[in-house]
Amino acid sequence: MKPLINDWLANDLAHNWHPFMQMKDFETYPPKRIIRSEGIRLFSEDTWYYDTISSWWCNILGHRHPALVQAMVDQLDRLDHIMFGNFTHDGAIELSKKLVEITPNGLNHVYYSDNGSTAIEVAIKMSLNYWHNLNQSKKTAMVSFSGSYHGDTIGAMSVSGVAQFNSVFKPLMTPSICLPNPSNNESAAIQALHDYLKTHADQVAAVVVEPLLMGAGGMQVTTPNFFKEVRQLTQQFNVHLISDEVATGFGRLGSMFASQMANVTPDFLCLSKALTNGQLPLAVTLLTSDIYHAFYADFDDNKTFYHGHTFTANPLGCAVANETLAVLDSIDWTSNVNHLHVKLSAEFHELCDRFRFLSNPRAIGAVAAVDVTSTTHRALFKLSQLAFDYHLTIRPIGQSIYLYLPIVTTSEECDDILDRLNQCLTYAEQMILF
Ligand SMILES: Cc1ncc(COP(=O)(O)O)c(C=O)c1O
Numbered sequence: 090m091k092p093l094i095n096d097w098l099a100n101d102l103a104h105n106w107h108p109f110m111q112m113k114d115f116e117t118y119p120p121k122r123i124i125r126s127e128g129i130r131l132f133s134e135d136t137w138y139y140d141t142i143s144s145w146w147c148n149i150l151g152h153r154h155p156a157l158v159q160a161m162v163d164q165l166d167r168l169d170h171i172m173f174g175n176f177t178h179d180g181a182i183e184l185s186k187k188l189v190e191i192t193p194n195g196l197n198h199v200y201y202s203d204n205g206s207t208a209i210e211v212a213i214k215m216s217l218n219y220w221h222n223l224n225q226s227k228k229t230a231m232v233s234f235s236g237s238y239h240g241d242t243i244g245a246m247s248v249s250g251v252a253q254f255n256s257v258f259k260p261l262m263t264p265s266i267c268l269p270n271p272s273n274n275e276s277a278a279i280q281a282l283h284d285y286l287k288t289h290a291d292q293v294a295a296v297v298v299e300p301l302l303m304g305a306g307g308m309q310v311t312t313p314n315f316f317k318e319v320r321q322l323t324q325q326f327n328v329h330l331i332s333d334e335v336a337t338g339f340g341r342l343g344s345m346f347a348s349q350m351a352n353v354t355p356d357f358l359c360l361s362k363a364l365t366n367g368q369l370p371l372a373v374t375l376l377t378s379d380i381y382h383a384f385y386a387d388f389d390d391n392k393t394f395y396h397g398h399t400f401t402a403n404p405l406g407c408a409v410a411n412e413t414l415a416v417l418d419s420i421d422w423t424s425n426v427n428h429l430h431v432k433l434s435a436e437f438h439e440l441c442d443r444f445r446f447l448s449n450p451r452a453i454g455a456v457a458a459v460d461v462t463s464t465t466h467r468a469l470f471k472l473s474q475l476a477f478d479y480h481l482t483i484r485p486i487g488q489s490i491y492l493y494l495p496i497v498t499t500s501e502e503c504d505d506i507l508d509r510l511n512q513c514l515t516y517a518e519q520m521i522l523f
Contacts, residue, residue, distance in 0.1 A: 097122055118474045126152035129495050129502060131482075139506055141482045142493045146304065146336045147367020149496045150416055157368055157412050164408035173201065173402040180407030187414055188373060191345060193354040196375040200394075201402035205335035206240025208359035208372035209297070212331045213244045214396050215380065216295040216357065219329070222383045222392045225291075228328070231263075232285065233297045234278060236270035238305035239333050248297045251306050253487070266293075272309030279318045286326035295329035295356070296322075300347040301453060304336045308458035308491045310451045313351035320353045329356040329380075335372070339363035340417065340496045342454035343426045356380060366413045371406030422496045426454050429494060429503055433457035436507045444514050446523035455498065458491035461523065468522045472513070475520075479513040481506065 098119055106112060107120065125132040128151040129140050140148060150157070168178060185199040200211050213231060220228035233239070235250035246255050247262040250270070255262070266285060271278035286293060300316040303309040316332075323330040332355035334347050341363065344350045348358060357380070361372035386392040400406075434452035437459055441447045449460040461469055469485035476483040483490055492506065517523060 114470075121477065128152060129498055136480070138477060138480050138482050139502070139509075140495065141506060142484055142491075143341075143363075143495050144367050145362075146341075146493055147362040147365075149339055149341065149363045149422075150366045150413065151495055151497050154366060154416065156416055157366055157409050160408045160412035161368070161405060164405050168404050170400065170403050170405070172399075174397070178402070178404050178407070180404045180411060181402040184407045184410050184414075185373075187411065188360075188375060191414070192358055192375055193346070193348045195354045195377050196358055197378045198376050198381040200374045200376065202372045202374065202398050203370045203400045203403070203406075204240075204372050205333075205359065205361040206242040206245040207398055208335060208361050208374045209239045209245040209248070209331070209333060210242055211374040211396060212357035212359055212376075213248065213295065213297070215374070215376065215384075215394060216329045216331065218394060219380050219383045220294050222386075227292050228294045230289070230293045231265040231295055231297060232268060232282070232293055232328075233265060234268050234271050234299075234303075236272055236303050236306035236309060237297070237299040237333075238303070239297060239299065240335075249305075254305070270303075270306070270309070271311050271315050272303055272306075275311060275315040275318075279315065279322070282319060282322050286322055286328065290326035290328055293326070293328045295331050297331040297333060298355075299333045299336075300351060300353075301342055302337050302347075302456060305486060307487045307489045308451070308456065310453050313347075316347065316351040316353055320351075320355065323356075331355065331357040331359065333359050335359050335361045337454075339413070340422050340426060340454075341456065341493075343423065343430060345417075364413065365406055365409040368409045368413075369403070369406040370400070371403060371410055420497070425498075426496050428500060429455045429496070429498055432500070432503050432507070433492065433494075440511070440514065443511070444518060444523070446518070447514075455494040455496050456491065458489045460489050461485070462488075463523050465522050468517075471522055472517050475517055475522075476510075476513050479509040481509055481513060483510075483513075 121133050123131045131138045131140050188199055189197055202208055202211055217229055231248045233248040238249045238251045239245045243261050247265045250267045268281040269278050298319055320330055332348055338346050338360045356377055358375040365371050384392050384394050437450035437452055437457045441450045446462045447459045451458050473483045473485055
């Protein structure tokens, strides 16, 4: 008799706990077993899917880019992982030099870690430690905005304002101040920040922002002006600004970094994900010389920054990151993102005219989103499962669905993706999902 489920599936479900998933759902909707990736496509044994969320917002240049594969192979021929405590290596030296060159002026130093959450943890701890080193130990509070997301470790959660993810863990969190969501009303958020800093700046270490696009909080777009005004207030009231561009850095929004679009130099810039095109885990926290020099002292002054991760500046990760930046230098990704943006923006507006259950179209760079009104039980989850039949990877966030395309997506691929999304939504409507 044929087994009811394949061995791989039985073994997967017996042992693997997939992130952000209700494992029981896999009884009805089994995970897809991906065996190969190429360009913007992921292949299983018998079908394929467009990577329309860029493998959790990482991939910009397509999968298994030949130059990146070669960079990994070459690196393995020379040097694998070593500790970055006493040792250094050419990959990290080259990468830091390049990152300092391409990020806003003034961010002269690089602290490595291995994922977005750790990049935020580094910034938060370094900010607090900076004020301590300056004998301003009362400045410990972190300020953030509702709807922003900065990761799942405890410090990062403490400055995240997405209640759905974090409410259970509140007892573990450090106290922080959550201001109104800027995507609802930017001037109200700015006013709230002004009012808070005016009376409490002597207790605040830093303000943490996810500029231009608040991803996990529902793909909400904010303006460069909002970010600029946050920078002005943080300067005026002498608190740090931490810019979290973990999900958006390296071209996704149409320019290399949100900081450049807003003409802002933050005190800390956190980057990860597309830094290696998502091929290996690597993250950086860039910081100003002012911060660096608050720690630079004789050992006995006790100003050393005691934070680090085993895989800091992993040489393989650095090699892939260096090659990612070289590829970005060699292609005209800006025009392509602009082109994708025009298409996505127009089509997402049209989707809202075509389907009565869609509203609030928005797009920035290679990202577009709409809100979905549903009355059926778990309609968005069912839509995301249906989308696989149309070769699309759709993971709803709250009441929104979105596309988050690699920046090398071609015009034809984008048209095909939009066409499939239309067909999928039409079928979903016929099935009375909405
Ligand atoms: C804006 C932002 N910051 C931080 C993180 C955390 O990154 P990681 O999942 O690599 O810890 C994410 C993850 O999606 C993110 O979107």
